[in-house]
Amino acid sequence: MGKLSGKIAVVTGGTTGIGLSTARLFAAEGAKVVVTGRNAETLGAAREELKGVAEVVQSDAGDPAQVRKLFEEIGRQYSRIDVLFLNAGIAKFAPFADSPEALFDETIRVNLKGPFLALQAALPYLNKGASVIVNTTVGTDRAIAGASVYSASKAALAALARGAAVELASRGIRVNAVQPGPITTPIFGKMDLTADQRDAFAKRITETLPLGRFGSPDEVARAALFLASDDSAFVTGHELSVDGGMLAA
Numbered sequence: 419m420g421k422l423s424g425k426i427a428v429v430t431g432g433t434t435g436i437g438l439s440t441a442r443l444f445a446a447e448g449a450k451v452v453v454t455g456r457n458a459e460t461l462g463a464a465r466e467e468l469k470g471v472a473e474v475v476q477s478d479a480g481d482p483a484q485v486r487k488l489f490e491e492i493g494r495q496y497s498r499i500d501v502l503f504l505n506a507g508i509a510k511f512a513p514f515a516d517s518p519e520a521l522f523d524e525t526i527r528v529n530l531k532g533p534f535l536a537l538q539a540a541l542p543y544l545n546k547g548a549s550v551i552v553n554t555t556v557g558t559d560r561a562i563a564g565a566s567v568y569s570a571s572k573a574a575l576a577a578l579a580r581g582a583a584v585e586l587a588s589r590g591i592r593v594n595a596v597q598p599g600p601i602t603t604p605i606f607g608k609m610d611l612t613a614d615q616r617d618a619f620a621k622r623i624t625e626t627l628p629l630g631r632f633g634s635p636d637e638v639a640r641a642a643l644f645l646a647s648d649d650s651a652f653v654t655g656h657e658l659s660v661d662g663g664m665l666a667a
């Protein structure tokens with residue numbers, strides 16, 4: 419029997435990268451999985467890839483009306499949510515001095531307001547024993563040049579998750595975070611960097627990593643599975659680093 423047998427799991431931003439790997443793993447462990455995304459092209463590709471594995475729904479994670487509608491529909495269809503992985507996020511890097519206001523607003527909208535809205539909208543359907551996981555970054559604990567706005571959005575998200583963990587504990591709902599280091603996903607291709615700049619960034623980061631390599635989406639998915647399943651039944655308010663030793667070094 420799978421670790422999530424019979425559970426209903428929602429993965430926001432599950433069309434690529436960490437979310438896609440996690441959706442596959444949760445389904446393999448017996449969960450019924452709903453994933454979301456925003457971009458029509460990646461949604462289409464994910465629908466093909468997850469055929470028979472997960473339901474793929476278009477929903478902008480930072481849009482209040484769309485988030486409410488998403489959870490109302492999930493509530494109507496499944497009547498409960500056992501696992502909620504608030505993973506949708508964007509990483510737009512820029513030097514602090516040159517970070518435009520629009521970058522700040524969009525980053526906060528998707529990375530912070532989105533999970534806030536989603537957790538509130540999901541609350542009526544989260545049962546005793548439910549597990550909520552947010553996706554933060556090592557940038558919440560370690561300065562990353564060029565990522566101050568991104569890291570700030572995720573640090574606030576980590577604080578939101580800790581507060582929710584304490585308040586929701588009496589309802590039997592656990593709230594934790596996975597805190598990835600550098601993971602090979604399409605997110606780096608979405609930054610406004612040339613291939614050379616991306617390679618230089620990757621090289622610089624890799625040199626600081628005790629394990630000497632980027633992680634894979636599946637390695638984060640396995641940490642998310644631990645937090646989603648009853649294996650972590652006594653763990654709440656925790657940020658679980660999956661970072662190749664970056665924060666320890």
Ligand SMILES: NC(=O)c1ccc[n+]([C@@H]2O[C@H](COP(=O)([O-])OP(=O)(O)OC[C@H]3O[C@@H](n4cnc5c(N)ncnc54)[C@H](OP(=O)(O)O)[C@@H]3O)[C@@H](O)[C@H]2O)c1
Nearest residue numbers: 431433434435436455456457460478479507600601603605
């Ligand atoms: N990769 C890393 O090194 C790393 C490190 C630390 C933390 N993280 C976090 O991990 C999470 C997943 O990132 P990833 O690396 O797997 O990157 P990714 O492949 O770009 O995945 C991001 C996912 O979020 C979705 N998404 C983005 N904006 C959205 C919106 N407004 N509404 C709905 N869905 C949206 C994307 O869907 P669309 O294609 O439709 O936009 C995609 O499914 C993010 O929160 C990121 O901050 C990543």
